[in-house]
């Protein structure tokens with residue numbers, strides 16, 4: 001195993017991807033150190049959907065009961081017309097989904113998921129996470145890897161860049177500059193569900209599709225909260241962080257004339273807690289590994305969130321990488337990991353981008369026609385939800 005040879009695996013970034021990788025590696029008996037630039041561990045106030053392909057990783061880590069207890073289990077996933085609410089397609093969730101896929105579909109507050117992962121990592125190694133340590137680059141040779149941090153260089157068996165869409169590990173490896181603006185911005189807000197009129201309280205994941213924009217709504221914390229995300233096409237927008245508040249009236253104007261449930265959600269959103277930021281992306285690459293250094297999550301394959309799979313890909317990456325490192329030497333393991341992940345992550349990124357056009361058709365007729373031609377349940381069940389990264393075959397030989 002990697003730890004037995006030349007020190008710990010060094011992980012840059014304690015987001016969902018970095019922490020899941022740390023937990024999977026520690027559980028496999030491989031030592032890790034996680035370096036996070038933030039002085040305090042935290043996550044933004046937003047929801048995250050956990051589909052079965054990611055849920056299997058949390059089950060593998062012994063976290064599924066806690067994830068369920070902290071989250072909500074919506075009954076149905078619906079694609080709906082932006083103004084009338086007409087249901088265009090459904091994906092059954094709830095007990096039928098769990099019976100089919102072996103794990104439930106859970107929606108959870110990001111902070112709750114992050115806290116569970118921190119707890120799991122610390123239970124396996126109390127001092128694994130080093131806070132307030134910025135990473136600036138790496139070095140690698142045949143015998144070891146080095147992570148360059150604000151506290152000086154650290155040596156280990158391998159480096160994993162799990163430092164998100166602005167990854168400095170990726171910038172050094174691939175020479176990238178800032179990821180490209182996609183033309184879409186995202187609003188996020190959260191509402192206390194009991195504040196909503198009963199007819200607008202829902203136990204579904206709803207994707208509201210409309211001309212040049214769409215919205216996503218779903219329950220969190222057992223239904224106590226309702227999450228709102230609004231994705232809008234804009235020509236050039238400066239915001240570049242998840243925590244930049246914008247005037248509530250701008251969010252309301254962006255969804256004027258939409259279904260009364262969207263109107264009610266926006267009406268009840270806290271006026272000083274409506275956040276908007278630009279979505280950025282990079283085209284998929286064919287390699288994200290350099291010697292004993294590799295990338296994971298948004299650092300490796302940033303995506304539009306239009307299949308709700310960014311974090312899911314990061315946790316799939318995490319368990320596959322841990323399985324590879326547990327079964328062979330570092331060079332072979334990183335190569336096997338990348339080989340196992342390239343086609344699937346490229347497909348998810350590509351299909352997520354294609355969903356922008358599907359969701360943002362310019363009028364009602366084209367929206368109806370586009371959805372009539374699809375069977376989202378069959379499509380996603382066949383390859384997306386059915387993937388099991390805990391048992392998927394890997395070639396390390």
Ligand SMILES: Cc1cc2nc3c(=O)[nH]c(=O)nc-3n(C[C@H](O)[C@H](O)[C@H](O)COP(=O)(O)OP(=O)(O)OC[C@H]3O[C@@H](n4cnc5c(N)ncnc54)[C@H](O)[C@@H]3O)c2cc1C
Pocket residue numbers: 012013014015016017018035036037038047048049050133134135136162163164165166167168186229296297298299305308309310311312313314
């Ligand atoms: C609107 C929206 C909705 C989404 N919904 C879903 C969903 O429902 N389901 C889903 O699966 N995905 C979803 N995603 C995608 C998901 O949020 C991301 O793909 C996921 O957070 C990526 O995790 P990560 O660990 O790779 O990166 P990040 O979460 O960005 O974590 C990176 C970490 O690295 C740290 N870091 C960065 N630079 C440095 C440095 N130089 N030194 C040290 N530390 C550093 C950061 O502080 C951070 O803690 C959504 C995204 C958006 C925008």
